[in-house]
Each structure stands twice: as structure tokens, then as C-alpha cells.
Amino acid sequence: MEVIIHRGMRQIGGCVTEVRTAETRLIIDFGSDLPAEDGTFPEEPLLLEGVNWGAPGYDAVLFSHYHADHVGRIQEILPGVPCYMGSITKEVLRILKRWLKSDDLPYIEQASTFTPLQPFFVGDIKITPIPADHSAYDAYMFLLEAAGQKILHTGDFRLHGFRGPSTESIITRYVGSVDLLITEGTLLGRSAAPLSEFAVQEQMKELLCQYRYVFVLCSSTNIDRLAMVCNNTPRGRYFVCDSYQREIFALIRERSKSRYYGFHKALVYGENLALDRGFVMPVRKGPFFKAVMEKYVERPEALLIYSMWDGYLAGRDLELLDFVKPFMDLGKMEFVHSSGHASLEDIKRLVEWTRPRQVLPIHTEAPEALEGVGAELISLPDGGVLSL
Ligand SMILES: [Zn+2]
Numbered sequence: 001m002e003v004i005i006h007r008g009m010r011q012i013g014g015c016v017t018e019v020r021t022a023e024t025r026l027i028i029d030f031g032s033d034l035p036a037e038d039g040t041f042p043e044e045p046l047l048l049e050g051v052n053w054g055a056p057g058y059d060a061v062l063f064s065h066y067h068a069d070h071v072g073r074i075q076e077i078l079p080g081v082p083c084y085m086g087s088i089t090k091e092v093l094r095i096l097k098r099w100l101k102s103d104d105l106p107y108i109e110q111a112s113t114f115t116p117l118q119p120f121f122v123g124d125i126k127i128t129p130i131p132a133d134h135s136a137y138d139a140y141m142f143l144l145e146a147a148g149q150k151i152l153h154t155g156d157f158r159l160h161g162f163r164g165p166s167t168e169s170i171i172t173r174y175v176g177s178v179d180l181l182i183t184e185g186t187l188l189g190r191s192a193a194p195l196s197e198f199a200v201q202e203q204m205k206e207l208l209c210q211y212r213y214v215f216v217l218c219s220s221t222n223i224d225r226l227a228m229v230c231n232n233t234p235r236g237r238y239f240v241c242d243s244y245q246r247e248i249f250a251l252i253r254e255r256s257k258s259r260y261y262g263f264h265k266a267l268v269y270g271e272n273l274a275l276d277r278g279f280v281m282p283v284r285k286g287p288f289f290k291a292v293m294e295k296y297v298e299r300p301e302a303l304l305i306y307s308m309w310d311g312y313l314a315g316r317d318l319e320l321l322d323f324v325k326p327f328m329d330l331g332k333m334e335f336v337h338s339s340g341h342a343s344l345e346d347i348k349r350l351v352e353w354t355r356p357r358q359v360l361p362i363h364t365e366a367p368e369a370l371e372g373v374g375a376e377l378i379s380l381p382d383g384g385v386l387s388l
């Protein structure tokens with residue numbers, strides 16, 4: 001097998017990986033580039049012959065999860081190149097695109113879906129989707145096997161979330177040792193290790209009990225975080241969201257079959273709710289929630305919990321900064337968050353479990369931090385070819 005990182009050896013997000021044999025060519029993820037610290041985009045969007053220009057030349061594009069930096073350019077993929085994604089990923093994107101009135105909906109509808117842990121073939125490459133713990137609900141690593149060789153592509157993952165503890169047994173049972181580990185390295189080069197989602201829960205619980213009117217600024221698709229907030233809403237308080245968020249919750253309830261993801265308390269915001277008794281409300285930037293929050297910002301028992309990456313506030317998202325400003329200016333904003341990405345320790349553990357000969361870090365600005373991880377560290381220019 002051969003591997004080409006078309007983009008992503010030296011950037012976070014927008015990574016595009018090619019894996020090929022003599023007869024099969026496939027791509028993993030085709031998403032949008034993320035803005036750099038100053039809010040600008042560093043390069044021209046990737047043009048890849050056979051994927052988004054020219055004649056169709058690939059057998060598949062696999063999407064690891066629904067975050068825009070992985071799936072955000074699906075609408076550019078040439079008709080005739082089949083796309084694959086998880087079935088809940090497809091449903092989430094369907095809801096999202098419908099609410100955004102996006103023209104991309106037909107591209108989502110055309111995608112085929114796969115089943116966790118059920119191998120399928122594209123040409124002579126056997127693909128097994130391995131469920132991953134991430135801040136997206138239906139996220140996967142891909143095990144790729146051909147010509148007696150094995151590659152594990154992690155997509156985005158972590159081990160410090162609620163689903164982290166089950167990862168070792170899944171990897172041991174379904175992956176085993178591999179020749180090449182292509183791993184995300186988002187947090188490499190950042191010094192502090194992320195909090196566990198269990199520690200986030202403790203902080204969240206305390207604040208939810210302490211304040212009567214709590215707004216939680218969180219991605220609408222960070223399902224594990226939202227389920228935790230919903231399940232820890234104190235008795236007697238409402239858990240209130242908007243209709244779009246409620247639709248996402250209904251989907252997850254139906255598909256997960258777990259009580260933890262029941263969102264049974266979730267009510268839709270409306271004037272008929274007696275909100276004076278107190279509430280917890282997941283919010284997103286925009287005029288709808290801004291208007292609701294304005295009504296409460298002056299009240300002594302109101303709080304905004306900022307539960308996203310704080311880098312957005314450091315110049316990368318000025319609208320978001322404007323959205324949180326009224327609470328921030330009054331000192332009524334608390335940060336409670338943990339990353340959806342792997343720490344250096346997480347990657348070291350994955351290396352122990354999969355014993356790769358070679359490690360190729362992508363989705364990172366500091367690949368050299370994996371030096372000495374216990375396998376040969378591969379560095380390629382974007383577009384360079386690694387032959388296994
Ligand atoms: Zn990503």
C-alpha cells in the first residue's frame with residue numbers, strides 16, 4: 001500500500017489522506033481548512049484531480065465524522081466518486097443542512113453508510129470502521145488492510161472522554177498490531193494535558209447547582225457534553241433548547257437506545273415556560289439566543305458557561321466574542337471545557353496497543369513532538385508518497 005497526505009502534515013483541520021494499492025485509490029476526509037490564529041486561511045483550497053476536478057479517478061471517499069474540517073467540502077466531490085460515512089453522521093448532517101437551507105443536502109443524501117466494526121471492501125482494500133471517542137458523536141478510525149499490510153487512520157480521537165475507557169478493548173480485539181499508524185496530533189505542542197470529561201462533569205455539576213439561569217455555549221453536535229449537561233440539570237429546573245437542537249437530541253435518542261442519551265428533560269424554548277423557576281439552556285451564537293440571554297444578563301443568578309475551545313475567542317471568531325461579551329464584561333462567564341482531541345499520553349497508549357512500525361502524524365502543527373514515541377516517525381511534504 002502507498003499513502004499520500006495531500007494536506008495536513010503541518011496544519012490542524014482540512015486533512016486529506018490518500019491510501020492506494022495497484023488497483024484501488026481511496027481518500028479519507030475532504031473537509032474545510034480551519035482559520036489560522038489571525039483568522040486568515042493559509043493556503044488555496046486543495047484541488048485534487050479525480051476528486052474535485054477532472055474526470056472521477058478514485059474508488060471512494062471515506063468520512064471519519066461530521067465536523068466541517070473533515071466533511072466540509074463533500075459538495076465538491078465529482079459525481080461518480082462514491083462517498084461513505086457513518087449512518088448517524090449522515091442523519092446529523094441532513095438535519096444540519098436542512099436547518100441551514102444548504103445546497104449541499106443532495107450530496108449528503110447520495111452518501112453510502114457503513115456499520116461500526118463491520119468490514120467492507122472498496123476494490124482490494126478491506127475497511128473496518130472502528131468507533132472513536134471524540135467531540136463528534138459518530139466518529140471513526142479506519143483500519144485499512146490490503147496485500148498483507150495494515151494501516152490504522154485515527155481520524156480525530158481522544159481517550160479522556162466518556163467513551164475512552166472502552167477503546168483499549170476495541171483496539172485490541174478489532175485492530176491488533178499494524179504496520180502504519182496515521183494519527184491526529186492536534187494537541188501536540190500544547191503543554192497542558194486536557195481534563196478528562198469526568199472532571200469537566202464535576203465542574204459543570206457544581207455551577208449548575210450554584211446558579212439559577214445557566215446558559216451553556218456548546219457545539220450543537222457535541223453530544224456527549226450536552227447529554228452530560230442535560231443529565232446533571234438539577235431537579236426542578238428546566239433543560240431548554242431550540243427546535244433544531246431538539247431534533248438532534250431526538251435523533252440521538254432514537255439511534256443510541258441508551259438512557260444516557262435520552263434527553264428526556266429537553267424542552268423547546270417558548271414564552272409559555274415559567275422560566276423563573278430556573279433553567280439550563282444550551283446556546284449558540286446568533287440573534288435568537290442573544291435576545292434570550294439579554295433578558296437575563298443583569299440578574300444576579302445568571303451565568304454563561306463557555307464550553308468550547310477558548311481559541312475561538314482569541315481573534316478567530318469575532319462574532320462569538322461579540323456574543324459572549326455582555327456576560328464576559330460583567331464577570332459572569334466561566335470556562336468549562338475539555339478537548340475532543342488526543343493528548344500525547346493518549347497517542348502513546350494507542351502506539352502501545354497497535355505496535356506500529358511507523359507513525360505518521362497529521363492534523364497537527366507539531367509533528368516532531370512524537371519523536372521517541374516507540375516507532376519510526378514519518379515526515380512527508382504535503383503530496384509526498386510513503387510506500388509501505
Ligand atoms: Zn478535525
Ligand SMILES: [Zn+2]
Pocket residue numbers: 065067134136156340
Ligand atoms: Zn473533529
